[in-house]
Amino acid sequence: MPSPPTAPPRNSPMAPPRSFLWSRRVFLTLLAGFVLVPVYVMVSSSLKPLADVTGRFRWLPSELTVRPYIDIWSTVPLARYFVNSVVVAGAATVCSVVIAVFAAYAVSRHEFRGKRVFTVTVLSTQMLPGILFLLPLFLIYVNIGNATGVALFGSRGGLILTYLTFSLPFSIWMLIGYFDSVPRDLDEAALVDGCGPLGALFRIVVPAAIPGIVAVAVYAFMTAWGEVLFASVMTNDTTRTLAVGLQGYSTLYDVYWNQIMAASLVVSVPVVAGFLLMQRYLVAGLTAGAVK
Amino acid sequence: MRRIRAAAVGAVTLSLALAATACGGGSSTGGGSNDSPKTLTYWASNQGASVAVDKKVLQPELDKFEQQTGIKVKLEVVPWSDLLNRILTATTSGQGPDVLNIGNTWSASLQATGGLLPWDERNFAKIGGKDRFAATALGSTGAPGKDPAAVPLYSMAYALYYNKRIFADAGIAKPPATWDELVADAKKIKARGTSPLGAEGANLSENIHHVFVFAKQHGADFFTADGKPDFTDPKVVAAVKRYVDLMAKDKAIPAGDAEYAQNQSVSDFAKGRQAMLLWQSVAANLKSQGMSEDAYGIAPVPVISGKPGGGTQVNSAVMGINIAVFKNTHNLDGATKFVKFMTSDTEQKILNTAYSSIPPVTSAQSDPAFAAPATAVLKNTLATSAAALPQVPSESQFETAVGTAVKELFADAAAGRAVTTDDVRAKLEKAQQQMPAA
């Protein structure tokens, strides 16, 4: 069970020695620098005029301008790409989590034949090089489209379907660990009380596993949010996602670095913010999930 | 248990069915149909400053077409980074646009896939006949002896763009006509602290266009007459070395350009940081970057000696965009009508003006819009001293293999390593061995 980290009382034998404090200070400062420099470059470049970012690098803008933040919307249909990304990543996340919850519950709480085969197979799909199944998958989608009239290729639906399976293996595997750590007595009690197995899942196991589910959801979202290869082939102008659409700022004529940075920031801020809001759950969720 | 078995059987059947249908590949049903006569999908290549600019240029024309024919054209401007992949996946699956733009150098490669409608006499007759188009442009529409896979839409040629002020400051009276003159001028320019010549060392296509011309000037070809790769011919090696030496030995191209792949050299030129640029039809681009038309001059690309012309005096590849009809189109008649519309004199004038290219339709070329001195150089080059890149099925592999070899040679040169004839030959040999054994 996760226990919140607490500081040892001062002057106890647990108190860290000087050498530890100093190494910590040095290491964390360096690391923070390493993490921060690109972030600073992003922020400062997004406020520079184009001449600043296409000439020699300078730490400070020659003049501050918000022009890039205005231009990004007209150079590339950013708003549309943003909506596409939110819809695709959001739907993929929701589906992936729901399906993973069911599968993980089955593995965690039931004995059945083929359990090992299932877990091994699902995990092994993590090893597939995307290139191997990009073209076949495309063919399958087109053929499903021809046979049933459900347009998967070029649509958001096809992309959602693809991304949700990308995150599924790792999600299932993390949730199995987390469900295992929810005491069985709890859902057995619920079963005795007359809940069905699904009732027990939704009333007992899922609420107890919320942090783990949040962690899985964040992971699924990030997977779908950043994918480039499949998105570049499987989308068209109306369904293009951000990961591909941001490339539109390096045009045939010029690379609008300041706009790239501004657009990157605009699309990152909601994600980073959401991510940071969730991080409390995330750390707790991973504790019991991955770490079994 | 029954239900599980049913589910299992269902799953297996489904997957087998999927596998079977997928193994069938794209539908191979012949030459298109006219199932949806009222709509067309058109994939345009990105010709203007951005996708948004292209839409602004093309949409009014498409609206005109709809007024004339009642056919609605759905436009998608596909960025260059995605275009070939999109065409490939469309070809594989049979699901694609009705009409599309292709880079004219891809013509033979795409022709070999059989995914594009062949333009035989009958089809050409529907758009006004083959002889409406310039012969050089038609030379880049597919393998010789086969019906063209596409129709020329925009033509472009390389030229030497030079900054008038930098030239005057360095005391150079006229643009260089030979490579020796260019190298000598570069020294003068460099002595004054300006970078002489731009290049896109990490851009595979740019590399190919230049080494192709150098090979021609050395009297060599990358492919034998029967279409076999011949990259290690001593003359080819010398030609490639000559191009790389512009950076490695002559220092005319600054080392930094070795990593350029996104047209940064155009930007350098437009901002006055660089004296010369070898580029194709770049006027509209320079204008959009704020360089006024008086600030630069335009001259033919240098040759080894003498004047540009045929044979070893070639000084540009025939560049341009072709328009093609996808064989699996659901609106064959409409697609043909659309190609006719796009290659009509009126549209040719409008579109080629917007993109500062040359109309491949001869009757449109005579329009005064294309008589300005800058355009005259390009027009002249196309007519007299441009040669088509190899029209072989493996052209696209050639671009990748040799383009990468040149990129690596530039990287070596930029790192300050000497680039010897042996180095060049070794890289080209490796490139040749990566070509499909055809």
Next chain:
Amino acid sequence: MTTTALKEPARETSPGAAREPRRRTGRIRRLTLPYLLLLPALLLELLVHLVPMAIGIVMSFKQLTQFYIRDWGTAPWSGLDNYRVSVDFDAPVGKALLQSFGTTVGFTLLSVGLCWLVGTAAAVFMQDTFRGRGLLRALFLVPYALPVYAAVITWVFMFQHDNGLVNHVLHDQLHLTDKPSFWLIGDNSFYALLTVSVWKGWPFAFLIVTAGLQNIPRELYEAAALDGAGMWQRIRRITLPSLRPVNQVLVLVLFLWTFNDFNTPYVLFGKAAPEAADLISVHIYQSSFVTWNFGTGSAMSVLLLLFLLVVTGGYLLLTSRGRRAADA
């Protein structure tokens, strides 16, 4: 859609309970339920991963070049030719593949090692509360939360030869190099790739290890402290061994992700990566999409898959045996 498909059969069984003996229904339900719960996951994996993989394997036995892609049912079978070309290490294709493979292995080991090291160090240092810890932790998660394209393109911007921050600092300001270096082409590109990969990857290790640390009972530390073990000794004797199971999983996942990573090198270098940083994923992409030879590309992917299967299997076998031995 999948949720309803899943719930309905479960509901259907309820009325049956009235007709049939209770015990029997319960048994059937116990037997079928897990499969029903797995069904959506299974179907999707089948659709998006397993069937395409099977098709991919079929493709690898075909001569699937540009002449046949339009209707690749007609592509001639080529037997093992594609594999032979891929592993003929004397010929350029095989040699390039081997070289790319070597680069990828080296890159992956270094990247995973560094991610793990930095992540673990940061997690251990941040175990105890101190002022600004929350802020720092939030900051550390930023690289992981940024969309891949945004993060990598920022690094491209910084790695430029003429105008990049890296050369500005190393050359112009610190004078460490006698001339600006190239990072996106040539030999240095390997380090550029490694830097970006570690920058993006270490927060994940940090996250997982942070979580793992919370599972170590405080009593262990206290007992060790009473025995006179200093901070560093406690880290060595308690923290690191307790992280073993976490590390087992973390290292494997990082390895697989890094090995198969396509997005980072693709955004960093484009379609033709420099030789020094020619990762296998981009290499295979180039061998199939750029040169239009999907048969050979698929054969290479299958070889890669086999390699990863063997490594993962071996790794799991080895680590779990090691773990059992340690437990005993």
